[in-house]
Amino acid sequence: MDKEEKFNLSLDKTAVKIGLLVGVVFFAAIIVYGIAGLANNHEPEPSQLSLVVPVSIDEVYPLFMCPCCGKPLDPDNPCCGLAKERIDYISALSDSGISNEEIVLTTVKKYGINLLIDESMKEEVRTELGRRAPTDRPKMSIEPTLHDFGDVSFAGGVVKTVMTIKNEGDSDLVLNDMDTSCGCTSASITKDGVEGPVYGMKMHGKNPVGWSVTLKPGEMALLNVYYDPTVHPDLRGPVTRSVSVFSNDPVEFQKDVRIEVNQVD
Numbered sequence: 001m002d003k004e005e006k007f008n009l010s011l012d013k014t015a016v017k018i019g020l021l022v023g024v025v026f027f028a029a030i031i032v033y034g035i036a037g038l039a040n041n042h043e044p045e046p047s048q049l050s051l052v053v054p055v056s057i058d059e060v061y062p063l064f065m066c067p068c069c070g071k072p073l074d075p076d077n078p079c080c081g082l083a084k085e086r087i088d089y090i091s092a093l094s095d096s097g098i099s100n101e102e103i104v105l106t107t108v109k110k111y112g113i114n115l116l117i118d119e120s121m122k123e124e125v126r127t128e129l130g131r132r133a134p135t136d137r138p139k140m141s142i143e144p145t146l147h148d149f150g151d152v153s154f155a156g157g158v159v160k161t162v163m164t165i166k167n168e169g170d171s172d173l174v175l176n177d178m179d180t181s182c183g184c185t186s187a188s189i190t191k192d193g194v195e196g197p198v199y200g201m202k203m204h205g206k207n208p209v210g211w212s213v214t215l216k217p218g219e220m221a222l223l224n225v226y227y228d229p230t231v232h233p234d235l236r237g238p239v240t241r242s243v244s245v246f247s248n249d250p251v252e253f254q255k256d257v258r259i260e261v262n263q264v265d
Contacts, residue, residue: 139169167215176212177246184231
């Protein structure tokens, strides 16, 4: 065999080796890709929001009501300052580029779920928040959620009832805000015998800022609810008021309790 034949034979052997190597690499890539595909099939992407939210941002505003007037939010004709604040907040979220579903969830977290008008949407929001929440989340509970004072005398002045707040979750519960439905109603929280600042109706602009109290799993605190009949000196008859307590519970971040009063002389 001459030199040229030996050289050609060497080239042929090298080509065969390269071909075999490429084939092995290609086969390995197919196996890896297939395994990855199987893994992805067993671990699907998180499900999308089930909320049926309008595509147009103009239709998102009226999903919420004004907390003062009870009217659907109307960006072209805000009914009051509280309505305009919420309209501006939704507009800013829309300008940030997030989806309308996320706008609804974010607005609910900011202002509370009770601003949503549609009851079925409230349930869908709760379901979605629960799906996103960690399994060891804090859980706020309040008992009872209703107290009937019966007859309350204008001449008798302020009356008080006490409810119990408990952390039924597996991580720290931070109580960080409160609001009431009227200036005649106020609330505070007592923990370890120490009463915190008194909260009233937010729209009056006098509520504390930056206050919070932490309940470890299983811990309890007292919710003090006050009713002052002298705020409405001419009022007589049945009255219903509410107190909202806010926390870092990612699902039930707002809990409402009610009081009923029959105001008399």
